[in-house]
Amino acid sequence: MVRVGSSSHFPDFGMVSLLAENGDSLLHRSDGHLKLAYLILVVVAATSLQKIEYLFGLFLLTLAAYRLGRLPTRVLLGWYLIPVSFVSAIALPFIFNEPGEPLITLGAPQVEITYGGLLLLVRLLLRTLSAVTYSFSFIMTTKYSQICAIVNRILPTPVNTVFLLAYRFSFVILEEVNSLLKAVSSRGGDLVKGLLTQTRIFSGIFAVAFVHSFDRAERIAKAMEARGFDGRIRTYTSPGRLSRRGASCLITSAAGLIAILTVG
Amino acid sequence: MAHIHLPDGALSLGWVLTWWAVYLATTSGVAYTLRRRGALDPLKISITAMATAASFAVFQVNIPVLGGIHLSLTPLVGILLGPAFGAVSVFIVNIFSAAVGHGGWGLIGANSVVNTVEASLGYFSFHILRKRLSVFSAGALATIAALTVGSLVMVCIIAASGIQGSALTMMETASNLMLLTTVNIFVAVIEGIITGFTLTYLSKLRPDFFSGSGS
Numbered sequence: 271m272v273r274v275g276s277s278s279h280f281p282d283f284g285m286v287s288l289l290a291e292n293g294d295s296l297l298h299r300s301d302g303h304l305k306l307a308y309l310i311l312v313v314v315a316a317t318s319l320q321k322i323e324y325l326f327g328l329f330l331l332t333l334a335a336y337r338l339g340r341l342p343t344r345v346l347l348g349w350y351l352i353p354v355s356f357v358s359a360i361a362l363p364f365i366f367n368e369p370g371e372p373l374i375t376l377g378a379p380q381v382e383i384t385y386g387g388l389l390l391l392v393r394l395l396l397r398t399l400s401a402v403t404y405s406f407s408f409i410m411t412t413k414y415s416q417i418c419a420i421v422n423r424i425l426p427t428p429v430n431t432v433f434l435l436a437y438r439f440s441f442v443i444l445e446e447v448n449s450l451l452k453a454v455s456s457r458g459g460d461l462v463k464g465l466l467t468q469t470r471i472f473s474g475i476f477a478v479a480f481v482h483s484f485d486r487a488e489r490i491a492k493a494m495e496a497r498g499f500d501g502r503i504r505t506y507t508s509p510g511r512l513s514r515r516g517a518s519c520l521i522t523s524a525a526g527l528i529a530i531l532t533v534g
Numbered sequence: 535m536a537h538i539h540l541p542d543g544a545l546s547l548g549w550v551l552t553w554w555a556v557y558l559a560t561t562s563g564v565a566y567t568l569r570r571r572g573a574l575d576p577l578k579i580s581i582t583a584m585a586t587a588a589s590f591a592v593f594q595v596n597i598p599v600l601g602g603i604h605l606s607l608t609p610l611v612g613i614l615l616g617p618a619f620g621a622v623s624v625f626i627v628n629i630f631s632a633a634v635g636h637g638g639w640g641l642i643g644a645n646s647v648v649n650t651v652e653a654s655l656g657y658f659s660f661h662i663l664r665k666r667l668s669v670f671s672a673g674a675l676a677t678i679a680a681l682t683v684g685s686l687v688m689v690c691i692i693a694a695s696g697i698q699g700s701a702l703t704m705m706e707t708a709s710n711l712m713l714l715t716t717v718n719i720f721v722a723v724i725e726g727i728i729t730g731f732t733l734t735y736l737s738k739l740r741p742d743f744f745s746g747s748g749s
Contacts, residue, residue, distance in 0.1 A: 280594040281634050313640045317547045320699070353635045356541045361697065363710040369701050390699045397543025397698075402635035409633045426565050428579055433626050435583030436590070440630065443584070444591040451595065468599055469724065473731030476592050480614070480732070481739050483584035487577070490584075494576035 279351040281406070283441050289341060289410045297339035297407060302416035304516040305408050308335075308523070312404040315527050316397040322389065324530060325396040332403040339411045346406060353402045354395065361391045422503070431503050435490070443483055450475045539628070539637025539645050540692070547640075549695035554643030560650065561625060564618050578619065585611055586623040590630050597728070603721055608649045609656025609680040610729045613673065614736075614743060620653035621646075644691050652684035669737045669744075674730030681722035685715045 290298075297305070312332060319325050336346065370386025409417075417437070422430050454471060512520075545553070568574075589607040596602045611627075612620040625646045632639045656676050663672035693708040700707065736743055 280636075309639065313542055313638070314547065316543050317545075317550055317640055317698070349635055353541055356539060356637070357544075359714055360540070360544060360692070360711070363713065364697065364700055364702070367702065367706065367710065386701065390697065393699055394541070394543050394697075398541040398638065401542035401638055401640070405633055405635060405639065426562075428568060428574055429561070429565060429622055429625065431574075431579050432583045432586060432622055433629070435580060436586035436623075436626055437630070439584060440587040440590050443587045444594065447588075447591045447595060465599060465724070466727070468597070469727045470731055472595075472597055473728050474735060476728070477732045477735030477739065479588050479592060480585070480736060483588040484581060484740060484743065487580040487584040490580040491575075491577040494580065499576045500574075 279348060281345070281349055283444055285345075286410050287414065287441065290413055293340060293411060295338060295340045295411065297335065297411040300411070301512055301516055302412050302420050303512050304520060305412055306420060307512075307520050309404055309408050311520070311523055311527065313401050316400045318527075318531055319397075320393075322393060322396070325393060325400070329396050329400045329403070332400045332407070336403050336407045339407050341407065341410050346403065349406065350399060350402065353398050357391070357394050357398050361394045364390050427502055434503050439483075439486070442486075443479065446482060447475065447479050450478060539631060540641040540688070542638030542640050544638070544641065544692070544697060545644065545695045546698045550640045550643070553641070553647060553691065553695075557625075557643040557646045557650075560647075561621060564621050568618055568622075582615055582619045582623055585615055586626050589623070590627050593627075597724075599724055603724060605725050605728060606649070606652070606681065607725075607729075608652040608684070609660075609677040609725075610673075610732060612653030612656035612680070613660045613676065613729075613733065615653075615657075617650075617654040617657050620657060621650045624649035624653050644695075648684050648688045648691065651687050652680045655683055656680035668734075670730040670734045672730075673733035674726040677729040678719075678722050678726035681725060682719050685718040685722070689715055 312328070315328050316325070319328060337343070365383050365387030366381055368384050368387030368390055370384035370389075372382040373385050373388060374383040375381070376383070414437075418434055421433050421437075424430075425433055454475060589611050593605055593607055595604070597605065608620075608624055611623050615623055625642070628637060628642045628645050628649065631637045631645075632642055637645050659679050660672050660676035663675055666672075667675070689708055689711045692711060693704045696702075696704070696707060702710065
């Protein structure tokens with residue numbers, strides 16, 4: 271039977287939030303801006319590095335950062351499934367027709383897996399998983415208030431306002447959708463067969479989720495107006511300033527990356 | 535999945551920056567237009583935020599059709615919010631998605647270009663088709679058309695940029711991705727049916743969504 275409900279390959283937002291708010295590791299205590307800057311650096315490194323040994327090293331570093339945040343490793347493997355499936359969907363056809371030395375020959379008509387194609391797949395997997403692993407370290411060690419302060423600073427109005435409201439309420443709405451799905455499941459919704467019947471059931475749930483969301487939006491809009499909304503949502507946490515030690519760590523890492531890119 | 539979110543590392547740094555520039559140029563235009571039109575209306579902002587949160591929540595749901603699929607809901611969001619607020623919504627959903635490993639941080643620009651095309655096309659084709667067809671048919675066809683075009687735009691982006699480290703030509707890259715596009719179109723049909731039903735329910739429960747949609 272196929273699981274009905276929120277997919278287990280997506281992170282549990284309750285857990286993500288709990289770890290971010292209550293964790294007490296070196297990463298949790300680090301400045302949000304520094305972690306964001308490192309996220310950008312990891313993405314640039316994952317995109318620019320070419321040698322497989324460097325990419326493997328980057329992946330190990332991001333895993334070390336994840337462990338430094340004292341974050342659960344087992345769930346991470348489950349969460350890798352979606353990025354790995356995206357990489358496979360894009361890169362899998364290339365392992366057969368990328369020019370290079372043939373490694374394996376399959377069936378008739380003959381299909382060859384080439385060394386170049388396999389290398390492309392492995393490289394892309396390492397690039398993607400490095401960025402994904404550090405991304406999880408970032409969101410699971412940064413408090414909601416810090417994320418709000420950073421978003422308010424870097425995104426333009428009204429994008430930042432929509433972001434802050436959507437982020438706050440995505441937890442609530444996800445819980446509501448899960449409750450609706452559980453209700454359907456408890457009434458035997460999992461057992462229903464037939465494309466049209468299944469799609470009709472899910473459409474009903476999604477429509478209710480949207481209607482409730484819009485009802486909530488109207489209440490929020492009235493509350494915003496009552497408080498004199500002027501186009502911005504104010505956050506009361508200071509995003510803080512990058513410490514001298516954090517800045518020097520970042521500069522050293524960036525210099526290291528530039529050196530690696532320049533040399534080889 | 536009715537579409538694939540490009541992961542980090544798929545495109546070279548130069549192309550990552552190019553697609554970010556393309557998207558930021560569009561978004562800046564949208565943000566400027568929204569401000570000039572006085573669209574800092576609390577109701578529009580809160581509706582966009584709630585639709586964004588709802589679509590992000592719904593897209594995490596595993597639909598038990600054909601072994602389990604996930605919906606993108608970009609055409610539905612476009613139909614409900616209009617192209618301008620739809621563009622803002624898909625950008626934010628892409629940031630949320632990147633945070634949970636569903637698409638790359640570096641490729642938010644490229645992914646948002648694809649999703650904005652889907653949301654805008656969903657909106658315009660729904661309103662054109664609605665003049666002749668029922669809400670269900672217009673919603674389903676608009677969604678299928680939007681997701682099909684979105685899928686082709688994604689292939690064009692990958693073919694133009696090239697997969698990093700690949701020695702294949704643009705045409706070879708595009709032909710490699712045709713199987714993926716076929717699967718995406720097939721899933722788009724299912725998403726079209728679900729969107730059609732969802733819009734039918736919404737038109738009965740809250741007909742005011744349709745009279746006031748667009749921006």
